[in-house]
Amino acid sequence: MTTDDLVTSPPSSATTPGSRPSLRPLLLRLHFYAGVLVAPFLLIAALTGLLYIFTPQLENAVYDHELHVAADARWQPLEAQVAAARATLPEGRLTKVRPAPSATDTTQVLFSVPGLQDSYAKTVFVNPHDNEIRGVLETYGSGQALPLRAWLDQLHRNLNLGDAGRLYSELAASWLWVVVLGGLALWWGRRRRDKGTGKRAKLLSWHTTTGLWVAAVLLFLSATGLTWSQFAGQNISDLRTTLSWQTPSVPAKAAQAPADAPVISTDAALTAARSAGLSDPVEITMPAEAGSPYVVKQVQRSWPEKQDAAAVNASTGEVTSVLRFGDWPLAAKLARWGIDAHMGLLFGLANQIVLALVCVGLVGLIVWGYRMWWLRRPTQPRFGRPYPRGGLRKLPMTVLFPGAVVLIAIGWFLPVFGVSLLVFLAVDAFLGWRAAHRA
Known part of the structure; x- marks a missing residue:
């Protein structure tokens, strides 16, 4: 959120006589609005994601009794382990079995039980050496998330509010790539300028440097996060089916x-x-x-x-x-790798550390952005300068028409982004009209 640019740019930088029309003021406005209004959702996504990243280690500690056993040379037949699980949960319908992968792991026997939510199962944990039942837990998804990880997963996905809560994460994922690309474009346009001195300049320097370091991973998280979203995710799924890219x-x-x-x-x-x-x-x-x-x-x-x-x-x-x-088709492999990397699974601890650093970096970007906005309030408009009136009309059609087509296409494919963008533009137009009316 490079709000310092809103302070230093002249009010009519897009339409100053003798200068070429520019999209830079519009980029500033979108970056500003997204930073101020969407940043709270990005902050929630970053903090809940940070909590989720290390859940595999937390699971091993919290559910050690259910997941692990003492090593033993004896092994019971898998069918006997399943029978022990059936006796423990006779009301369930057996669906899947995960045999113990090592001598210190339990066998997981999954049952469908009436009353469970979609993607949930009752799992019986069996000692593979003597058929001892180590526990029964509710598990979630293809990754067999145990209750703690399942709760944090849903917190990150929908704030544990169901489908209505998924709008928050879709809004965050839909605008994250816009904020990142807008910030990169603004940095590229001002990289040779005098950065100035003072508190705001120092904050802007931290904001810019951190943004450059984490930009690539944030773009990746935005793209992969959209695959789980409610509306854009369905469009992505339909596109993969059309192109035969499904798993x-x-x-x-x-x-x-x-x-x-x-x-x-x-x-x-x-x-x-x-x-x-x-x-x-x-x-x-x-x-x-x-x-x-x-x-x-x-x-x-x-x-x-x-x-x-x-x-x-x-x-x-x-x-x-x-x-x-x-x-597998390459697209299906990339989707698998992308999802697992997003969850911190693909490269183990290294993957988790990178994601944790990026989440902390995103929190820093948001905090510094809000701080810059707060510091400029005494002397500048609360919501920044409106886009110069008539600025879009002065842009050449070779820029305006393709840009409008691309935005419409993106807004259709990412509906939450499209609707929120229309709201932002309407608010900005109103602020511009009000400023002109007061003048």
């Missing part, structure tokens, strides 16, 4: 055996998947209906990612289909 999957619904055929054990399905090259950690999805296959999928989301999947005939144990992560 592929092995066939899991085609009938492969008679409905009355005996079903092999989870041990046999796991053995078959391992013979096809799938290594731990894996998740076994139970046959969706009679005649459907087991689907076994690798679930490691750190680098290098393990995302291979196999379909196993539930009657014969034959591997009928294998999908290698290496065969």
Whole structure:
């Protein structure tokens, strides 16, 4: 939020006689409005994201009893572990099993239980060495988030307010890239100017330097964050489908055996998947209906990612289909990597540290921006100078028309951005009219 520019720029910098019309004042206004009005949402996103980043370590500490056991050379059959879980939660419908990937981990058995929200499951944690039940917890999503991480995830996504709360995060993600690109454009335009002295100049220097360091990651977080959003996310999903960029999957619904055929054990399905090259950690999805296959999928989301999947005939144990992560379309791979990097999973601790530093940097940018705005209030208009009247009309059509087309297209694809941009422009037009009327 380079509000100092609003102080030093002449009031009619876009239309001064003898000068070329410029979009710079309009960029300043958009950067200013986004900084002042959208920054609170960005601040919430940064702080809740900072809380979420290190939840894997928090989970291991808080839920150590459920997640970990003492190492032992004995291993119980997977089917016996599943049976112990079934006895613990008889009202549930078995959906998935995550066998213990190491001798110090528990096996996670997932059940669908009436009354649970979408994407949630009841998970029974079983000691793989003696079938001891270590606990039962509600888990969320494909990442098996335990209650603490699930709560922080929803806090970051929608403030735990459901779909209505998702508007906050979509507004933040929709404007973050605009703020960053606008700030970069303003920096490029003033990089050779005298930066001046004083308190505001020092704040502006910190604001600019930090913004340059974190700009690339903020643009990445904006783009990947939009994929989870309510309205823009649906448009992105539709575009991926149109371009055949969606994540592929092995066939899991085609009938492969008679409905009355005996079903092999989870041990046999796991053995078959391992013979096809799938290594731990894996998740076994139970046959969706009679005649459907087991689907076994690798679930490691750190680098290098393990995302291979196999379909196993539930009657014969034959591997009928294998999908290698290496065969995914490039767009699907980029989406997978982008989401995992956004969540701090892709490169482990290094990924988490980078995200944490960027979140702290974003908080600093917002605080410094508001401070600069506050310092200029005694001598400057509260909401900055309106865009010069007639400034847009003086721009050449080769700039104005393509710019309008691009903005309309972006506003349609990112509806929350489009609506809020119209509001900003309407407010700015009103302020300009009021200033002219008073004059």
